[in-house]
Structure formats: C-alpha cells, structure tokens
Amino acid sequence: MDLLGDPAGRAEDAPDAVRVDGRGLSRAELLARAAAVAAEIGGAEAVAVHATATVETVVAVVGGILAGVPVVPLPPDSGPAERDHILGDSKARLLMAARDAFDPAAGGPPLVPVDDLPSASSAPAPQPPPGAATALVLYTSGTTGAPKGVLISRAAIAAGLDALAEAWDWTAGDVLVHGLPLFHVHGLVLGVLGALRTGSPLVHTGRPRPAAYAAAAERHGGSLFFGVPTVWSRVCDDPASARALRGARLLVSGSAALPVPVFDRLAELTGHRPVERYGMTETLITVSARAGGDRRPGHVGTPLPGVRTRVVAEDGSPVPCDGETPGELQVRAPMLFSGYLGRPEATAAAYTPDGWFRTGDIAAIGPDGWHRIVGRASTDLIKSGGYRIGAGEVENALLAHPAVREAAVVGTPHADLGEQVTAYVVADGATGPELIDFVAERLSAHKRPRVVHLVGALPRNAMGKVVKTRLAEIPTETNSPEAASPETA
Missing domain, CATH: 3.40.50.12780 (ANL, N-terminal domain)
Structure with a gap:
C-alpha cells in the first residue's frame, strides 16, 4: 500500500x-x-x-x-x-x-x-x-x-x-x-x-x-x-x-x-x-x-x-x-x-x-443527511428536568452575544432537576443574569444556563479544544438568578 x-x-x-x-x-x-x-x-x-x-x-x-x-x-x-x-x-x-x-x-x-x-x-x-x-x-x-x-x-x-x-x-x-x-x-x-x-x-x-x-x-x-x-x-x-x-x-x-x-x-x-x-x-x-x-x-x-x-x-x-x-x-x-x-x-x-x-x-x-455535533456524551449531553440538552447549542447562543469571547457549557448536579445547565464564560462587561436572559430569548427556556461563571480564560489542550474536566478548577465569579420552578424549567 x-x-x-x-x-x-x-x-x-x-x-x-x-x-x-x-x-x-x-x-x-x-x-x-x-x-x-x-x-x-x-x-x-x-x-x-x-x-x-x-x-x-x-x-x-x-x-x-x-x-x-x-x-x-x-x-x-x-x-x-x-x-x-x-x-x-x-x-x-x-x-x-x-x-x-x-x-x-x-x-x-x-x-x-x-x-x-x-x-x-x-x-x-x-x-x-x-x-x-x-x-x-x-x-x-x-x-x-x-x-x-x-x-x-x-x-x-x-x-x-x-x-x-x-x-x-x-x-x-x-x-x-x-x-x-x-x-x-x-x-x-x-x-x-x-x-x-x-x-x-x-x-x-x-x-x-x-x-x-x-x-x-x-x-x-x-x-x-x-x-x-x-x-x-x-x-x-x-x-x-x-x-x-x-x-x-x-x-x-x-x-x-x-x-x-x-x-x-x-x-x-x-x-x-x-x-x-x-x-x-x-x-x-x-x-x-x-x-x-x-x-x-x-x-x-x-x-x-x-x-x-x-x-x-x-x-x-x-x-x-x-x-x-x-x-x-x-x-x-x-x-x-x-x-x-x-x-x-x-x-x-x-x-x-x-x-x-x-x-x-x-x-x-437532519432529513437531508447533514450532521450537527452536539458534543461528547460524557460531558456535553445534559439531562435536566427530563430534557436532553446539547451543550454546543447553548455555547453557540452565548457566543452570539457581542461581549462574549469564549464559552463552555456543562451539566452540574442539581437536587431537583438532576443536572442544571452551567456556563463558564469569558466576556467583556456582560453579567451572568444578562447572559442567561440573552440565551433564554433565543432558545427554549429549559436550555438557558442556571449558573454563569465569569472566568479569565478556558483551559485548552494542544489542539485548542476546551478541557471541560478542568473547568471546575478555574477561579470564577458566579452569577445566577433565583432557581426557577420545575414547571418553568
């Protein structure tokens, strides 16, 4: 060969x-x-x-x-x-x-x-x-x-x-x-x-x-x-x-x-x-x-x-x-x-x-055979309140905000929902509640982040991929609204 x-x-x-x-x-x-x-x-x-x-x-x-x-x-x-x-x-x-x-x-x-x-x-x-x-x-x-x-x-x-x-x-x-x-x-x-x-x-x-x-x-x-x-x-x-x-x-x-x-x-x-x-x-x-x-x-x-x-x-x-x-x-x-x-x-x-x-x-x-990658099963499929949420969709919604430079979304434990949508965001001047509302205006309500951590940078490997297993190690400023009820999640 x-x-x-x-x-x-x-x-x-x-x-x-x-x-x-x-x-x-x-x-x-x-x-x-x-x-x-x-x-x-x-x-x-x-x-x-x-x-x-x-x-x-x-x-x-x-x-x-x-x-x-x-x-x-x-x-x-x-x-x-x-x-x-x-x-x-x-x-x-x-x-x-x-x-x-x-x-x-x-x-x-x-x-x-x-x-x-x-x-x-x-x-x-x-x-x-x-x-x-x-x-x-x-x-x-x-x-x-x-x-x-x-x-x-x-x-x-x-x-x-x-x-x-x-x-x-x-x-x-x-x-x-x-x-x-x-x-x-x-x-x-x-x-x-x-x-x-x-x-x-x-x-x-x-x-x-x-x-x-x-x-x-x-x-x-x-x-x-x-x-x-x-x-x-x-x-x-x-x-x-x-x-x-x-x-x-x-x-x-x-x-x-x-x-x-x-x-x-x-x-x-x-x-x-x-x-x-x-x-x-x-x-x-x-x-x-x-x-x-x-x-x-x-x-x-x-x-x-x-x-x-x-x-x-x-x-x-x-x-x-x-x-x-x-x-x-x-x-x-x-x-x-x-x-x-x-x-x-x-x-x-x-x-x-x-x-x-x-x-x-x-x-x-899609029906025409086009593929959209949501993420890794281990880190990017979030099960929240009975819904299956792809982290990539939420990340793209956050990145559409003019102040956001980087975004990574994961599921974190939640006593009522099983998992909640949690975002780590590098942004210039935006607040967590502002970003949560921004996503909620573009995606279904259950896909919005419950918690936004504002960070200075995201951990990446040699190929530029975000290493989500290291997100919890980053110093953060946390912004989250009062938790919504399961009926509105």
Whole structure:
C-alpha cells in the first residue's frame, strides 16, 4: 500500500514539495532522506518520533512508512509520565529526532539522529515488507484513563485521504498551508500524508499564526488552509491577515466545533464560508462539507464516500433524523482504526454487537443527511428536568452575544432537576443574569444556563479544544438568578 501516492507526472526535483518553518525539501530529497531512515529502522517492532514541527519529523514519519514500521508520534511537550507511558506501552525500540531536539538524558530507547543520517542513493526507495499493516500508533488524550494506543492501518489512511481528496477537490495543483502539531490526525495524517498522497506542496508555518498564514498565501500561493477553531478565531482578530486569504480556494476547520460567530466573521473577512468536517483519532475523518456544495454554520456536513452513520438513544433504539433530536453517533467506514494496542477488551467495547463504532459523540442528523455535533456524551449531553440538552447549542447562543469571547457549557448536579445547565464564560462587561436572559430569548427556556461563571480564560489542550474536566478548577465569579420552578424549567 503506497501511502505516498503515484509520483508520475510530478516534478520530483521541484523545490519545496515540503516546507516546514522556512526549511524546504523537494520530493526527491525527502524520499532520499526517508530511505536512509528506513534502512536504519527496518525490522523494528515500532519506532517513536519526537514530533516537533520540523523537517526531521516529516522525514522520520515517511521513513517509517517506507520501512513498514509502525510510527508512534510523541508530543514534544509531553511530561515525563506521559512520555514514559507512550514509549513503554507502544514498545517503541528506537526514538527518532533531530540530534539537538531531544535530550538523551530524558531516558527512553536509543536515539536515531535523523539529521545525521546520510541521504540514500538515487536507487528506488525501499518498499514495506508484505504484511506491513499498521502505519501509525496515535495515542488518545487520556481523559478517561491512561492514553490508549490507536492502531491506524495503511489501508485506513489511504481510504480516508482519498475520500477527502474527492470531497474537497484536493489535487496536486493545490498548495496546502497549516501550522498544526504533527502528532495528531489533523496536522500529521491530513496535513502531511494528505499533501504527499495528493502531490500538493505543503507549507507548514511552524506555528499557526495569522500573519504566517497570510504570508504563505502571498509568497507561496497557498490555496488550501487547515486550522482549528482557535486558529480561525485569531485570524478573525487580525483583519489584514484574514483578507490576505481571499485568494485561497478552501478554508477547512476541524478538531473541534467552529463557533457560529467565527464562521460568519471568517466568511465576511475572507470571502470563504469554511468547510467543517468531523472525525476522531479512531475514525479519521468520516463526515464533511464539500468543496462544491453547501457549508452551514454549526454543521459538519454529510458522510464521506464509503461511510455510514446513525444516531441512537441510550437504549440503542434509533433516533429520528429530524435535525433536532440528539443521540450517540455511530459509524461504519473503511477508515476506522484496527483496535487499541494491547487492549482487546477496550476494542470490543468500542463496537456495538452489530458492528458499529461507538464514537461517544452526540449528534443530530437532519432529513437531508447533514450532521450537527452536539458534543461528547460524557460531558456535553445534559439531562435536566427530563430534557436532553446539547451543550454546543447553548455555547453557540452565548457566543452570539457581542461581549462574549469564549464559552463552555456543562451539566452540574442539581437536587431537583438532576443536572442544571452551567456556563463558564469569558466576556467583556456582560453579567451572568444578562447572559442567561440573552440565551433564554433565543432558545427554549429549559436550555438557558442556571449558573454563569465569569472566568479569565478556558483551559485548552494542544489542539485548542476546551478541557471541560478542568473547568471546575478555574477561579470564577458566579452569577445566577433565583432557581426557577420545575414547571418553568
């Protein structure tokens, strides 16, 4: 399975097939350096990559693919406990990094200094051995326990990238621009392997700064831009940089829900209604808006080719596809993971008896197949007074207030209602009662927050997602009206 695509018709020596933080490699140079890595690591059970945003990370990952050795991206900012867990659990026998990028004193397997290896000759790049199935072992965030290794096969990556290329009209004529971390699906699978498979040059900006995106548009002809909601929010806060993206072909947002006000502002400044898509580590991308179709704020599109989805209630019964009723989203697709490394029980539990993957996400599907993600079942489905309330809907209502910059909504215990809607809000000058009334004017009364905590910032992870399990740790100023009766809840 050739994940890197067919180079026929491409200029192998064209400059900067991959450019990371100002350093470029032609495709031929990349393959030559990766072939040297493949020769060094061939036969290993698994290899880790100190996944900094550098050319060396790209070379190391491609080298693992050429060798047919599973690659384990190691977040460069991981603490000792997380690093030791990932290295030990994955049984990575070698650690690849630039010589000066990783301190051997930190411990772990022997270091392979990617930048010290001489490039291979012009001979054909090695082919993975027969039976090489797993390309990547990506670790979950560990919010419900120790991070689990997700086995991503070569076939799943190929199926996922080809489906996206079709959905987004993604070709070798594009120039992909992003500055996302290279240890997640978004930045690594889509943002590196996707570019290599389609043949589109990649410009990685090192970090996803608005000015860097604008510069890539102007200097390198960037046509396809990837970002998470935090990136696009910052682009909107920099109108000059946003307007520099008017010449792009497609802006793609993922890894978390894009707030509707950010969607609207981005469309206003850039002239592009962004494409949203949905996926997770275990599924890659399964649902997306299309380059040639509609883009709806607050929605992530329709299933990609080969993907089937359904939403079910807690008892497993079907949920009507009316665009309003939420249920757990379940998926069947060729781009699903092969299982959790060394955890057969967890793998089995992730599937229904009839073979559907349980995403753990709450969604509503409309009659036309458009999907709206409400949030995680564990944190974003609030059961209050007999009602099922999606946190995302309340968050979007809060974000529509001109003073609100960030909002996160969760359910908290309530003696009478079971759970109450509780909001954590970063706002300039607004009061809690004012925000509660603002939501009540736009949504059903039972969906309004009962309590609003005004905070200075929301806790986020490396991908910009709010970590709701840490909200209770934030110093707050609490505003709440007198509790309503159950009849008016």
